[in-house]
Amino acid sequence: MRIGEIAALVGLTTRAIRHYHHVGLLPEPERRPNGYRAYSVRDAVLLARVRRLTELGLGLDEVRDALADDAGRELAEILKELDADLARQEADIRERRRRLGALLAEPPGATGPVSPGLAALLAQAPRTDSPSAAKDREYLTLVDATGTGSQEIFALLATLVADPAVVELYERLDALAEAPADDPRIVLLAADLMAAVPDELFAAIPQDGVVVAGLKEALLAEYAPAQAEVVRRLMDAFMKRGRG
Amino acid sequence: MRIGEIAALVGLTTRAIRHYHHVGLLPEPERRPNGYRAYSVRDAVLLARVRRLTELGLGLDEVRDALADDAGRELAEILKELDADLARQEADIRERRRRLGALLAEPPGATGPVSPGLAALLAQAPRTDSPSAAKDREYLTLVDATGTGSQEIFALLATLVADPAVVELYERLDALAEAPADDPRIVLLAADLMAAVPDELFAAIPQDGVVVAGLKEALLAEYAPAQAEVVRRLMDAFMKRGRG
DNA sequence: AGAAACCCTGCCGTTGCGTCAAGGTCAAGG
C-alpha cells in the first residue's frame, strides 16, 4: 500500500502518518524504487491501534510506550492515569458550564457576577452619578472579583452607605476636582469622612491594606490632586487605626 | 502598580499579561520613567474580566470581542456557542471514558477490543498455530478495526471455520512456504479452498474488494511466492464471483 | 556595597498535526 491508501484504510491523514514516522512512533517502512513508502498489513494493524489510543486521548509518547511490545502492565497504568485525567477534565467542564449558566441567566449588568455581599451593598447604595462614587464602585467590584475583600466588610459598608448623608460627602469630594492641593476644604472633608466611618469598619480593615502595595498608588493616581489628598488621609488613618 | 503587583492582584502571571499586550487584548499602559509598566485600577478591572472569561474557556480573540465595550449582544452569543462547545466536549470525554472502561475491564488480549461478530469468529476458530491462520486473524482484526468488514461476513466465516477441516487447509498452505511458484499443489489447494467456501459468503463479499486497492498487494506480499499464488487465485475468484 | 527581588525585551519550546511550497511519478486521455 502507498501512504494514501493505508491512511484511508485506517482513517488517518497522510500527514498524520508521516508525523508518526517523524516522531518515531512508527518506523519508516520500506520504499518502492520510486521512493514511495510501501506499507504492509502489519503497519495497518499498528496504525489502527495508534488511532484507537490517540482517540482515547493519549499523547503520542504515551502511545509509544503503550505499543512498546511489553504493553501489558505499562498500558493499564497509563490508561488509569488517563481516566483520572479525563475525570478531572470532565468535572472542570461541568464547573465551567455551571458558571456559564449563571452568566447567561442574568444579563443586566455587563460587569459580571458579584458576590452576594457586594450585590447587597450596591443595591443599598443611593442612586447617584457622582464620579467619585463611580470610582468607589469600580474599586469595590475589583476587590470583590479578586477575592481580596471579605463579606464582612461589605456588610459594614452597606450600613454605612444606607445613610443618605454619604451622597453629600461624595459631592464634596467631586467638588475638589479642580481645587489646588492646599485647599482648606480638604482637611474638613477628610475629618467628616472619618467621622462617618463606624469603629467596627476600622477594626475589620486588614492591617496590610489591600494585599498589594502598589494598588494604593494606583488608586490615588485616579484622583485630582486635592481629591487624592483627601483619599490619602483617609487611607493613612485606616492604616494607623487598623493597626492600633 | 507594577506588572507583578497587578498580576498577583488579579491572579495571573506577569507573562500572561505581557502576552495579552502582545496580542492586543489589553493596550500597553503608560510607562514609568524607568520603563516599568504602570497599571491603573481600570486595568485591574479589565484583567479580572479577562481572567474570568478565559477561565470559562474562551479563546483570547473571543475575549477581545466580548470586551469590545459593546459587550451586550455579542457576549451572550459567544457564551451560548461556548456552552454548546463545552457540551460537545463533555459528551466526548464521557464516550472516551466509556471506551477506556471497556479497555480496562478485559486485559487478556493485547489486540484491543473487537466487534462481537469477530469475537465470535475467533472463539469458534480451532486452536492452531499455523502461520497462515495467524495471518488471517491479523487481517480480520484489521478489517474489523477499520470497520471495513460487515458483521454478516464474520458470521458466515464463523460457520466456515467451525469445520475442523479448515485446519488441514491451513496446513497445506503452510506447507507451500518454500515451494516454487509453479508447484502443482497450488492449483489443488486453491480448488479445495474455493470448494470449502459457501455460496452465501461469495455473495456477501463487496464487489470492490476491500475499499483500498493496495491492500491486496500488501496482503500478497506477506506470503511466500507459492502461497501468494494460492491467495491470488482465491481473491480473483472472489472478485469474479462477487460481481457475477 | 552586595544580594534579593523586581523589571525589561526578545526568542525558543510545547502538541499534533494542517498547510503551503516546490517539486518527482504514474496512469489515462487527446
Added chain:
DNA sequence: CCTTGACCTTGACGCAACGGCAGGGTTTCT
C-alpha cells in the same frame, strides 16, 4: 507524444496560550 490530474517526496512555517530562559537594568533591603 504530451498533457492533465492524482498521487508521492522533503522541508518548513503556523496554531493557542503562554512557560522558560538569556542577558540585561532597577529598586530595595540589609
